[in-house]
Amino acid sequence: MATVNDARDPAASDVRRWRQYLADERAEAAVYRDLAARRGGEERAILLALADAEDRHAAHWEDLLGDRAGAPRRADRRSRVLGFLARHFGFVFVLALVQRAEARSPYEGDADATEAMAADERIHGEVVRGLAIRGRNRLSGTFRAAVFGANDGLVSNLSLVMGMGAAGASTRTVLLAGLAGLLAGALSMGAGEYVSVRSQRELLEASNPDPQAQAALPFLDVNANELALVYRARGMSAEDAQAHAADVLRDHALAAATGRGDAEEHEAVGTGTGAALSSFAFFASGAVVPVLPYLLGLTGAAATVVAVVLVGLALLCTGAVVGLLSGAPPLRRALRQLAVGLGAAAATYCLGLLFGTTVG
Incomplete structure (x- = not known):
């Protein structure tokens, strides 16, 4: 050196x-x-x-x-x-x-x-x-809903307008279908996320010890130590349960003496309201992107091409952000997001062409 x-x-x-x-x-x-x-x-x-x-x-x-x-x-x-x-x-x-x-x-x-x-x-x-x-952990509940909502909005509404356009629907019909898909999808995503997150939180809360049981701790017989039975019921051996119960009683006495209490929050799950609002807003923000060309007066192939380009850029951005926040390579995540989203839209476009040809 x-x-x-x-x-x-x-x-x-x-x-x-x-x-x-x-x-x-x-x-x-x-x-x-x-x-x-x-x-x-x-x-x-x-x-x-x-x-x-x-x-x-x-x-x-x-x-x-x-x-x-x-x-x-x-x-x-x-x-x-x-x-x-x-x-x-x-x-x-x-x-x-x-x-x-x-x-x-x-x-x-x-x-x-x-x-x-x-x-x-x-x-x-x-x-x-x-x-x-x-x-x-604090981000994961609402962030998950936001990312899923934005990507679902981008992909589902792009697929919808491309499929309708390929089937020969008029520009007005495609626009109305896109707006209807935006509203219906955003409401569905918001309601679904609310129910999902609330159910998950309730399941976790049901698995936690009853807070009222904490009040009984100071009155337990330390020698008999009924608290050890709780941990044995959860699968601990008798020796481990006895040791853990002694630790809990000692910690509880310290908390009472210092005025410190325990507060457990399910940060990784998020709140039902936060997830619902986040999912609604981000689905709507994603779903409006494929509709923008039609709102701006474009028609036919030009509107389709612009919609695909805008959605592709948005998918690259959301994929890169997810990659950065998760510590994964952002470019790889962005390209994966792009491939999945445009692949779904292409499949729907082909079905629209087939449906239009069959009807015609």
């Missing part, structure tokens, strides 16, 4: 690479501090610790460069984009991007980076993943 004490001067290419690493590490530390400024408590402390780790990496490159560091360089495009997003956009969205960035550390094969630095970068990705879990 090269050091500032080497008798020979490093190659110019090494100096350029080290200076770029230095700029990137400084930018990444700034990203974590920008994120920390928008959080509190443990999350803030963890983000600041990550920033400190990036500062240590930057110090390594400063030591190697010595007086060759020169004026600060601009970070690479990825780090600059992350910095902008950290200052202006949602926490979970930025964490998903940071997670992917940490997974692509250049230090693995670089002899000038220490093994500890390479290990740090790998672990940083897992730390960021852990930070993102809670936010993803």
